[in-house]
Amino acid sequence: MNPSAALTRNLGPSWGCDFLLWAHHWWPRWVFQPLLMAGTWVGLALLPVQRAHSRRYLTTVFGRPARLVEVWRHFFALTTNLTLMLRAGRGAPVACRMEPDNAAGFDALVTSDRPALFGAFHFGGSDLLGYLLGERGRRVSILRLRVGNSTDTRLLGQRFAGKVSFLWVNNPSELLFDLKVAIEAGDSVALKCDRPEFSSKTEAFQFLGASRLFPFTIYHLAMLFERPVVFCTAVPDEAEDALRVYASPVFTPDPASDREGNTRAARRHFQAVLARLEVLVRRHPFLWFNFLPLNPEAPTAHGPASQRARP
């Protein structure tokens, strides 16, 4: 990327993350929690664009107009999740409990030495996928949007230095060759697959009642480099500092199949992943951490909508 390019910034003041960490550490919970809740109202008042996106998303999920207090809950869930990520970056242990479905396949892949592509979404504690992999000794390159004040990313990099590195998505043409280098070096790669704006290949999948465009790049990479793909989503557990992790079945390109066959299998796999994600989103609607327009609906009602027809 062009280092001189102005970087976008995460929402909130530059000292916000450090203050959150400090306050969580020093203030008793009965002080911290009400102030966090009040601060979320302030954030809600100061961020009208994100508030509008949240309201539209929640209206889609609920099937009725979202109320202001529900938009506040959406913002508050983000703040709570950010606090957990920051604390994890500082070394706080986060217990990750795998849900039994597909756990065996996920564990087998993670404990093998086979490099893989790990997919996630801006949902729940999925940002902590890198922590989960780092703690299991995986060398993983994580794709992130480089922003001007990403304290959580900096802390994660510090905690798992040598295991976790970052590839920046801001410049897609540079990124793909950085990815090539990382994959050929034997790294696993973790990338989020819900925001289409930085993806050169999008396809249409059923999600939240419509055919919507999602990035499909992870599967192109899987087929080009013959790497398995597995998705993880994580939601907060009842216990504090704990996550329940849901793994998808592992998708492995079949070397005996041609590109068309593997692409069809990849589409089926991703549709199943998104169907499972939708169940979780409807169960935990406030954990969808995209304060952006929901994925756009596909221009046509039928078939994949990749930018160029390709198998």
Next chain:
Amino acid sequence: MSNPPTLRLKTLIVATLKLDGVRPEDIPDDEPLIGSPRFGLDSIDALELVLALEKEFGVKIGSSEESRRALGSVNALSAYLRAHVSGF
């Protein structure tokens, strides 16, 4: 009229990227391969093409800058391979 190495490259491009309805001789020698509205190739296509070139010619294209230069056009690609592959 393309010379044999250039035609070989164009044939590889069409086959690798499965450019339906495009014949190798339809690809101009000097038109940008990536980002051209005529072919609609993007960065994943560029990556796929680079992998195919590495496999076909045993050459290592090490960076995005190098690949961008090499994939500037068929002529540029041909010149790159002449410089890096003996006998091309």
